[in-house]
Amino acid sequence: xxxxxxxxxxxxxxxxxxxxxxxxxxxxxxxxxxxxxxxxxxxxxxxxxxxxxxxxxxxxxxxxxxxxxxxxxxxxxxxxxxxxxxxxxxxxxxxxxxxxxxxxxxxxxxxxxxxxxxxxxxxxxxxxxxxxxxxxxxxxxxxxxxxxxxxxxxxxxxxxxxxxxxxxxxxxxxxxxxxxxxxxxxxxxxxxxxxxxxxxxxxxxxxxxxxxxxxxxxxxxxxxxxxxxxxxxxxxxxxxxxxxxxxxxxxxxxxxxxxxxxxxxxxxxxxxxxxxxxxxxxxxxxxxxxxxxxxxxxxxxxxxxxxxxxxxxxxxxxxxxxxxxxxxxxxxxxxxxxxxxxxxxxxxxxxxxxxxxxxxxxxxxxxxxxxxxxxxxxxxxxxxxxxxxxxxxxxxxxxxxxxxxxxxxxxxxxxxxxxxxxxxxxxxxxxxxxxxxxxxxxxxxxxxxxxxxxxxxxxxxxxxxxxxxxxxxxxxxxxxxxxxxxxxxxxxxxxxxxxxxxxxxxxxxxxxxxxxxxxxxx
Numbered sequence: 162x163x164x165x166x167x168x169x170x171x172x173x174x175x176x177x178x179x180x181x182x183x184x185x186x187x188x189x190x191x192x193x194x195x196x197x198x199x200x201x202x203x204x205x206x207x208x209x210x211x212x213x214x215x216x217x218x219x220x221x222x223x224x225x226x227x228x229x230x231x232x233x234x235x236x237x238x239x240x241x242x243x244x245x246x247x248x249x250x251x252x253x254x255x256x257x258x259x260x261x262x263x264x265x266x267x268x269x270x271x272x273x274x275x276x277x278x279x280x281x282x283x284x285x286x287x288x289x290x291x292x293x294x295x296x297x298x299x300x301x302x303x304x305x306x307x308x309x310x311x312x313x314x315x316x317x318x319x320x321x322x323x324x325x326x327x328x329x330x331x332x333x334x335x336x337x338x339x340x341x342x343x344x345x346x347x348x349x350x351x352x353x354x355x356x357x358x359x360x361x362x363x364x365x366x367x368x369x370x371x372x373x374x375x376x377x378x379x380x381x382x383x384x385x386x387x388x389x390x391x392x393x394x395x396x397x398x399x400x401x402x403x404x405x406x407x408x409x410x411x412x413x414x415x416x417x418x419x420x421x422x423x424x425x426x427x428x429x430x431x432x433x434x435x436x437x438x439x440x441x442x443x444x445x446x447x448x449x450x451x452x453x454x455x456x457x458x459x460x461x462x463x464x465x466x467x468x469x470x471x472x473x474x475x476x477x478x479x480x481x482x483x484x485x486x487x488x489x490x491x492x493x494x495x496x497x498x499x500x501x502x503x504x505x506x507x508x509x510x511x512x513x514x515x516x517x518x519x520x521x522x523x524x525x526x527x528x529x530x531x532x533x534x535x536x537x538x539x540x541x542x543x544x545x546x547x548x549x550x551x552x553x554x555x556x557x558x559x560x561x562x563x564x565x566x567x568x569x570x571x572x573x574x575x576x577x578x579x580x581x582x583x584x585x586x587x588x589x590x591x592x593x594x595x596x597x598x599x600x601x602x603x604x605x606x607x608x609x610x611x612x613x614x615x616x617x618x619x620x621x622x623x624x625x626x627x628x629x630x631x632x633x634x635x636x637x638x639x640x641x642x643x644x645x646x647x648x649x650x651x652x653x654x655x656x657x658x659x660x661x662x663x664x665x666x667x668x669x670x671x672x673x674x675x676x677x678x679x680x681x682x683x
Contacts, residue, residue: 190302190358192427195351198295201254205246208256208285211238217284219630221598224623224643229598232561236594239567239587240278244285251312252297257290261588265315268294268306269379272328273528273589277596279336282630288336288345291329295352302359304329306377319363321396322376327360327407329353330414331476337418341609341632350418354427357411361434364404369437370457371404372396378403378470379528380506383521384513385456385466398459402446406473409438413477421610439479447480452487454480467497467508468521469529475536489542492533492549502556503549504530505573517572518579524570525553525579527592534601538617543666547619550601557593567594599626604666605639607631616641617666618651635659653683 193199208214214237221233243261247253258278260270271290278287297312298304305314306324316323330353337346364371375381375393378401386397412431419428446457454471456464474480474488491497497508505523507514518524530553537546559576560568567590568578578584600606603624604617609632618641625640635658642652648668655663655676664673665683674683 187300189300190355192351192355192358193298193300193302196295196298196355197348198254198292198352199298201292201296203247203254204256204289206256206286207246208241208244211241214238214241214281214284217628219280219599220627221603222625222627223603223620226622228562229558229594232558232594233598235561235565236567236587236591237281239585240274240281240591241285243587245310247293248310248312251310253293253312254296255286255289255292257293258287261583261586265307265309266290266293268304268324268329269326269528270589272326272332273531273592275332276335276531277591279339280595280599280630282340283628288332291332291349294329295349298352298355299359301362302355302357303363304356304359321372321374322394324360325364325373325377325404325407326379327356327411329356330411330418334414334417338608338610339630346418347422350415350422350424351427353411353418354415354424357408357415360408366400368441369434370400370441371408372399373401373404380468380470380521382519383466383468383470383507384511385464385468385470387458399464400446400457402442402454402456403470403473405438405442405446406477406479409435409479410473410476439477442479443484447484452484453491454488466511467491469498469504469506469526469533472529472533472536475533475540485540489537489540489545492537492545500573501575502571502573503552504533509573515580516574517577518570518582520570520579520581523573524582525556525573526570526589527553527557528589531592531597534597538601538606543617546601550597551619554593554597554602557590561594567591599629603641605629609633609635611662612660613662613664615664615666616651616653618644618653619647619667621645621647621649631657631661632659635661637661651683654680655683656680 218237221230223229240258243259244256245259246256258274260267275288275290281287294304297308303318304324305316307315309315333349374396381393386392386395390397412435416428416431446454448455448463453467454474493499496510498504500509502525506521506526506529507523513522515522534546534550556576560578566585567587568584569582569586570579572579604619606615621644623643627638629637629639631637638656640654644651651667653665658678660677663676664671
């Protein structure tokens with residue numbers, strides 16, 4: 162058992178490490194001492210009925226599209242059914258939404274799940290799902306990527322498959338800009354910074370680049386490692402592009418958190434990390450010939466596998482505008498990623514690509530699609546983001562009409578579930594009917610931290626949403642009137658209980674208006 166000089170127990174609450182006959186090899190990360198989740202008392206909360214949920218959740222409408230609205234509500238209904246209570250003695254500290262997989266909680270899944278679940282904050286504290294990962298942080302900052310319902314880690318921390326991808330800070334930042342919840346930001350920052358530092362110490366090569374594995378990236382069977390290495394379990398002695406890009410993304414998020422919280426000492430290394438990793442990727446992992454980013458093999462040659470993992474670059478400033486344009490152009494290419502259901506996880510041109518997806522051999526995954534769509538918008542590729550979002554949404558809807566449910570992933574060549582995909586998967590497949598509908602079909606995106614609301618209008622149908630959550634106690638009703646063309650300026654009516662700055666966008670035009678409490682028509 163690891164004990165500090167003051168006698169403080171350093172093991173995660175309820176940790177199976179108490180029972181293991183291993184020597185203590187922990188090097189204490191001081192930030193873990195601030196992790197309040199490790200000593201938090203469990204709080205169980207049973208969700209109210211679905212009928213109650215329908216009275217408090219955001220309520221969308223879309224003229225002529227009642228079936229799509231039915232899909233929205235079905236996603237919430239299935240998600241609510243997957244709310245679980247922490248087992249006694251598990252060490253979990255909160256009720257949580259399960260990934261709809263095998264009874265365990267998964268870092269990869271729950272990071273994406275909480276991205277759409279944030280819209281349900283007034284109904285149930287879904288974000289607290291992540292508290293269970295934080296409660297299981299090890300003394301050195303490690304957090305296991307998969308944890309059993311009894312609270313035990315599924316992997317030892319030095320197993321190449323033990324952790325990742327590092328997306329928890331992204332989910333927490335989206336939650337923060339939706340609600341401006343300073344208290345949660347204060348609590349999660351030291352946990353996330355400690356985990357970042359563990360990855361930097363334990364998942365890097367001598368040059369500071371990162372490695373992972375098929376399971377560690379969440380993309381189990383994508384053909385990335387060289388021959389002779391195991392696709393799922395091995396690091397392949399490679400520099401893994403997505404692991405590097407995700408650390409850059411996270412370092413940027415932690416910088417923003419740290420500046421806001423005035424945690425200057427803890428963030429001073431992050432800018433150097435961003436600079437050195439970005440420089441390395443540009444010099445060694447970019448193919449000028451292909452206009453694409455690749456993994457790097459041990460012999461310093463580039464991989465030839467074009468996969469969705471490269472588009473994590475959209476959440477960084479690694480590439481120049483010219484290079485980013487070339488990378489993004491692959492998303493428009495029908496021989497690569499522009500397939501009947503966009504976006505396949507593996508390029509259509511790859512010899513192992515499967516029409517039925519076969520998991521990560523071309524499967525269309527809601528989480529990685531959400532990553533690409535949101536990244537495109539952030540980088541100014543709004544029209545392409547709209548095309549991909551609408552295509553993805555419509556394909557999920559077509560399958561929903563056929564099966565009345567959602568699937569773990571989808572086939573890229575037809576409106577069909579992926580090969581052997583799990584059904585009733587809400588799960589991260591709540592992203593298309595909820596988050597993608599609100600943020601990219603309806604174009605309603607919040608930044609409560611800066612008191613700004615974006616309404617990016619692409620539809621010509623009339624649509625809107627009631628009870629849209631904004632900030633700690635803000636609620637809005639937003640209505641967009643039907644238009645005759647996409648170039649016509651939208652007529653938007655906003656009813657809000659707090660003043661807000663509204664950025665209205667349509668086509669290539671935009672206007673910004675300061676809206677007071679009450680009802681305003683733009």
